Amino acid sequence: MVYKAAIFDAFGTIIQIKSGVHPYRQVIKEGIRQGRRPQADDAHVLLTLNLSLPEAAEHLGIKIAAARLSEIEDALEGEISAIEAYPDALEAIALLQAHHVLVGVCSNLAAPYGAAVKRLFPKLDAYAFSYELGVIKPNPTIYQAACQMLGGVPGNIFGSERVVMIGDSLRCDCHGPREVGIIGVHLDRSGLGRVSNLIDFANHVINSEG
Numbered sequence: 033m034v035y036k037a038a039i040f041d042a043f044g045t046i047i048q049i050k051s052g053v054h055p056y057r058q059v060i061k062e063g064i065r066q067g068r069r070p071q072a073d074d075a076h077v078l079l080t081l082n083l084s085l086p087e088a089a090e091h092l093g094i095k096i097a098a099a100r101l102s103e104i105e106d107a108l109e110g111e112i113s114a115i116e117a118y119p120d121a122l123e124a125i126a127l128l129q130a131h132h133v134l135v136g137v138c139s140n141l142a143a144p145y146g147a148a149v150k151r152l153f154p155k156l157d158a159y160a161f162s163y164e165l166g167v168i169k170p171n172p173t174i175y176q177a178a179c180q181m182l183g184g185v186p187g188n189i190f191g192s193e194r195v196v197m198i199g200d201s202l203r204c205d206c207h208g209p210r211e212v213g214i215i216g217v218h219l220d221r222s223g224l225g226r227v228s229n230l231i232d233f234a235n236h237v238i239n240s241e242g
Contacts, residue, residue: 035237037182038128039158039175039209041199042139042149045219046121046230055085055108056142062104063094078142079162085144108144115148124230125153131238136160138178138197140168140204158182169201170208179214198233 040046056078060070071092078088085108089096096104125135136158137149143163150159158181162168165177179195196215199205206216219227227233 035133035194035196035215035240037134037136037157037179037184037195038234038237039136039138039160039178039182039195039197039214040121040125040230041197041201041205041219042137042141042145044200044221045118045198045205046125046137047115047117047149047152049111049115051114053107053111055104055111056088058104058107059085059089059092059094059096062089062096062100063092066094068092068094076168079140079168080166082143082163088142112144112148115145115152117152118230120230121153124234125156127231127234128237129155133237134158134182136178136182138169138174169204170211172208172212175209175212175214179212196237198227198230 043049060074064070074092077091081088081091083091085105086101089101128135134157136156137153138160139149140162141149146159146161146163158178160174160178160181162174165174167173169175175197182195184195194215196217197205197209198217198219200219200221202218206218209216217227217233218225219230219233221228
């Protein structure tokens with residue numbers, strides 16, 4: 033098997049928040065205080081619309097006092113600035129790129145978090161974010177979009193050369209991609225799974241490249 037492209041999930045795979053403050057959860061709680069019951073599609077809305085935090089609150093019908101909104105926005109800014117790359121992600125992606133493997137990221141994100149991914153990984157070949165595409169994993173459309181950004185289509189992305197995806201969610205990063213012809217690999221950083229770090233993953237891709 034020859035791999036031409038590798039796609040990574042974002043949170044839990046290449047980036048991490050060590051002490052999250054959950055700004056969007058704070059917005060939902062403000063709505064609860066106003067008598068608004070959380071809706072089943074709240075998370076879907078936040079992940080599929082390209083909205084700032086104040087715009088998201090307005091879209092959900094949650095009115096937040098200016099002072100409180102400023103506090104939540106500050107918390108969001110602090111959280112985003114504190115996002116870090118996993119050291120093995122930096123090394124693995126550099127290794128793949130040195131061997132001419134195309135690299136992309138495919139992730140379910142609220143709009144403000146995309147900037148953190150691009151700040152930490154500014155030279156990827158594809159950025160497939162749910163808030164830009166209007167769909168979330170494991171919807172096939174998001175994987176197909178990632179492949180199109182890389183210059184091909186799932187299953188036969190580059191003829192005999194294939195695309196592989198890795199992430200910490202079995203449903204979204206392993207099983208979902210497989211439904212559209214992408215090789216899905218589960219990352220288990222606990223060490224209990226077959227792949228526990230991205231260096232081993234990158235070396236597998238490179239060695240398979242032959």
